[in-house]
Amino acid sequence: MCTPESRTFTAMNIGSVLAAPPILERASKSKYRRRRSMTMNILVVEDEFYTRKALVQLILDWNSASKVFEAEDGLEALEMMDTCKPDLVFSDIRMPRIDGLELLALIREKYPSVVSVIISGYDDFIYAQQAIRFKAEQYLLKPVERQEMVALLNRISEHKVSSAEIWLEERLAACLYEEQSFASESNEFGSIDAYTTAVLRADGLQRDIVKQIARRMLSMRGIPFVLSNDRRHSDMVILWMYATDASKDNHLRDRQQILQDVIQAYAETAGGVLSIGLSTVKRDVRELAKSYIEAKHAVLYRLIMGNNIVFDASDMGAVTPYNHEWMNNWITQIDHKVINNRFGDAASLVRKLIAEVSEVRLSVHALYDMCAKITAILNSFIESENKRTGELMPYVEQIDLHQYDSTDEIADKLANLMESAASKLASSSSKFDITEDMKLYVQQHFHQEIILEDLAKNKYFTDPSYLSRLFKNKVGTSFSQYLLSYRMNKAKSLLESDFILSVSDVASAVGYSDYSYFIQMYKKHFGATPGKVKRQKTAERLASKKDSFVIFI
Incomplete structure (x- = not known):
């Protein structure tokens, strides 16, 4: 039966097991706590009893909320795969019935999204070569160093979080900007029992701080979540909280209090204003776009009722x-x-x-x-x-x-x-003069999303192709190139004049929500990355101050 509790020792009762020669040295749990870690299902496949229990305890020390399952050989592990749905498998090589390498090959074939790690006492090049062939994440030798294992768990967990954020952002973009229907197959979350969407709106260019605080507080509570920047508004963050087990969705029921705590932490940390719109709890993942719209509408109640409040969409209609x-x-x-x-x-x-x-x-x-x-x-x-x-x-x-x-x-x-x-x-x-008005529009709205088709349809009520030709004929360049040049020059000016703003802040300030894309465009436009330009200008400024000081002396 696939029950982690039935075959997992707690920190209290595993002491007698660790009296045998351990493969890992014990250390403080808090030392290795990871802010961006996410709860994972982990399967440990090892025929040696003491070694298996020590590995289980190490994983629980790293993250006590992890679900750890155990199997004594490869065949038992395969029988558990569909019911336990592991994110990560640790496997020994030499085991009865089905060995680790054969298990690795079968997992790679049937469960390609599952991460596999080989732990073996054999420093054998042939084994390592086969493990690489079957896409093992890592080949660890016994006795395993604790720091090496913790670093591996952190890296895999971080990758899960990053992949989840990318997945959500892509799904939201497809739903909201490309009008695609949402498909729940092959996502990073598996079976989602319930979820809710929140939109966090902060004052100023504070999205990174908001995300850091929300990530820390939600991780401390063991709540599965994904954070993503809102593509339409540079002062907003999308938070998606979900439950994959119907018996453990109590956090979603407490979502309003949890988010109120985030607001308080933000006020204490940044001294700023944060308002949050919260959707109702959904159970059909195809309603993701609807959930997002609910939250986006709810956060607007800050205009009517004030800031630093969590506005729950389920309450607003009655109020x-x-x-x-x-x-x-x-x-x-x-x-x-x-x-x-x-x-x-x-x-x-x-x-x-x-x-x-x-x-x-x-x-x-x-x-x-x-x-x-x-x-x-x-x-x-x-x-x-x-x-x-x-x-x-x-x-x-x-x-x-x-x-x-x-x-x-x-x-x-x-x-x-x-x-x-x-x-x-x-x-x-x-x-x-419509072209002059378009240029003025860019100068006033360059920090927002600007699409020529939207301007043609909603502002000038004309054909986009005609508007594009008119602009190029009169200005001598295409509208998209004019917009790019204006944004790049604004970014350059900010980088050279404001040494407090980070490159990420500058990207948001000139209308880019995708940090990597901004760097790519900036380098293509000026021949150097914004980071390099910022460092050069900072160095020049410091040198200038130094020269002024020497002259004064």
Whole structure:
């Protein structure tokens, strides 16, 4: 029966076993604690009783939450593979019935995702050569050094965490940006019984600190999780917590308190503001995109209810109303003012409307709809004016609520749009230059995701191919190249002028969520990596200070 408890000794009762000559020297558990380790299922295949128990204890010393299973030979190990679903197999070579190398070959054939490690007392080149052939992670000789074993476990666990993060980011990208359906086969997590998604929104360029704190606290609680940067918003982190065993999903039930502890730790560590949106618990992994959207909506309640709070999507609907009639009354008044060219009065009404949103605590969905309807009012008026005058005034973009820190900022934005529309409509006498507006858009939004097709469809209401040709004909370069050059020059300026920002911070500041891709583009553009440029400028600055000091002396 595949039960780790039935064939695993605890730290208390294994003392008598270790009275025999151990293969490993005991050491402090805390010394080897790994922040990025993840709980793994580990199968130890060894026919020597004392050696097997010592290996089991070493693994538990490394991570007491690990599930460790035991088999006395290769045949028993094969019979356990489907039920125990190990992530990692430690196997001796010489064993009865099926030896370690044959077991390794069968695991490689039937379970290619399982990591295998050979532990043997034979320093034999032929054995090692065969182990390499069957893709063994490592060939360890007895007696095994404790530090060597712990380093190996850390490396494998780290790889699992990294692979999981990459997998989640790819799945989210496929679901959210490529509109692909989610498939649960062949993922890094095996059978997922339940999961929940959280979106963590921090002030400033603090994503790395947020991830470090969340990773540390969740690891301490033994919660399986994956962290990933949000590709749409550079101040957000996606946290995915999951359970692979229905009997152990209590952590998901305590998820709100756990995340509130993360907020407190962030406030104590960084002294900043952190708000978290949390989805409901899901059991169908194909609803990953839905879970993400729930969390993304939930975190917006910080605009209405304040920061440093965990906003649970399962509670928000009952707490905050929509109040359709109340909202439409306001929108009708604003529309009437705009139609009559009374933009000053319309701007005042907008400020009053948004201020009351927080007072009556309307739902985020109501706030979304308000902003959309006010934008539609403006665009309707702009369209009618364009037809009347024959000019091409750009339409107003839909507001992305995630970019704002408060409802006051949203009110200012909408009111300013009203006032700006009035000013432009009154003073516009020359034809609108769409290419200059595109360049201005890049200068104002280079730190965000910019896609030409989106601009053509949602901002300029024209064909993307036409917009691309128009830009290249007038500017002399393609839009993508102009955007790249502008971002690279901004990055260079930041690297040369701000010695506190890391290369990762600079990448985020100029619109790159993929750190490696940013380095690749920077090197291609300037012929040197950003890290090298930063080091050179730092050295030049230090040398300059040194020369100034010598002259002063």
